[in-house]
Amino acid sequence: VMDPAITQHVTYGPQMGTALRSLPAxxxxxxxxxxxxxxxxxSMEMLFPDGSAGFQEDCGxxxxxxxxxxxPKKNFRLYFRSEYxxxxxxxxxxxxxxxxxxxxxxxxxxxxxxxxxxxxKQRGFYLSNRFTDDIMLDxxxxxxxxxxxxxxxxxxxxxxxxLRERWNADMLSKYLGGAKDDYExxxxxx
Numbered sequence: 634v635m636d637p638a639i640t641q642h643v644t645y646g647p648q649m650g651t652a653l654r655s656l657p658a659x660x661x662x663x664x665x666x667x668x669x670x671x672x673x674x675x676s677m678e679m680l681f682p683d684g685s686a687g688f689q690e691d692c693g694x695x696x697x698x699x700x701x702x703x704x705p706k707k708n709f710r711l712y713f714r715s716e717y718x719x720x721x722x723x724x725x726x727x728x729x730x731x732x733x734x735x736x737x738x739x740x741x742x743x744x745x746x747x748x749x750x751x752x753x754k755q756r757g758f759y760l761s762n763r764f765t766d767d768i769m770l771d772x773x774x775x776x777x778x779x780x781x782x783x784x785x786x787x788x789x790x791x792x793x794x795x796l797r798e799r800w801n802a803d804m805l806s807k808y809l810g811g812a813k814d815d816y817e818x819x820x821x822x823x
Contacts, residue, residue: 634789653783654682659746659796660785661694667709667786669696674717679726679782691718697745706748706792709784710799713742726796727778732770737778738807743799746784748792763795775808776800 639645661667663675672693680687693712713722722744727737747762769776779797783790798804802818809816 653790656781656783656793657681657796658783658785659794660788661709661711662787663694667694667696667707671695672712675711677711677722679724688724690722690724692722693717698747704748708748709746709794711744711746713744727780727798730778730780732767732778733773735770735775735778735808738798738804740807741798742803743801745795745797745799746782747795747797749795762797766797775805777804 635649640649658680660678660680661675662678663673665673667673667675672695675692675694676689677692677694678687678689690713693714693716694709695712696707697710698708711722714720720742722741723739725737725739726741726744728739730737763779763781766776766779770778777798777800779795782794782796784792784794800818801820802813802816805816805818806813
């Protein structure tokens with residue numbers, strides 16, 4: 634269902650295969666509609682373009698953010714809980730993204746797939762959040778690690794997304810030590 638104005642374009646069409654193989658791919662498959670009001674069961678698979686081993690894990694998924702924008706490309710949050718399968722995703726998905734002395738963790742309770750609604754084109758489409766996260770890490774400040782990926786939802790290509798650690802108490806405990814109950818993490822601006 635890709636736009637034929639791009640896929641059949643004389644210049645861009647022939648570049649599509651290479652472009653789709655240039656980033657890791659995340660495939661999310663669910664039998665229910667993903668929405669912002671309830672978490673639904675899903676399967677998440679990550680495939681790497683360099684041929685290294687990918688993985689599959691069951692999880693929950695829901696939309697998040699975008700309440701103050703009319704951006705059609707929705708953000709997704711993945712939840713790893715024992716009710717779906719493993720209680721945590723234990724994969725080195727941010728390997729090779731070491732910055733500012735913070736080695737990426739290899740265990741996650743949540744991940745975000747950001748579609749760019751927070752990075753409006755007036756500010757450099759797709760880049761402002763990723764740029765800020767990376768620069769903060771480079772300056773020696775704890776911030777989420779992230780990478781760009783291609784997202785497929787139930788086999789349909791949804792585009793390029795920013796896969797990012799969830800900025801929460803669990804993330805703080807993984808980087809700074811202690812139990813996640815030792816941290817107060819408030820997300821949202823409601």
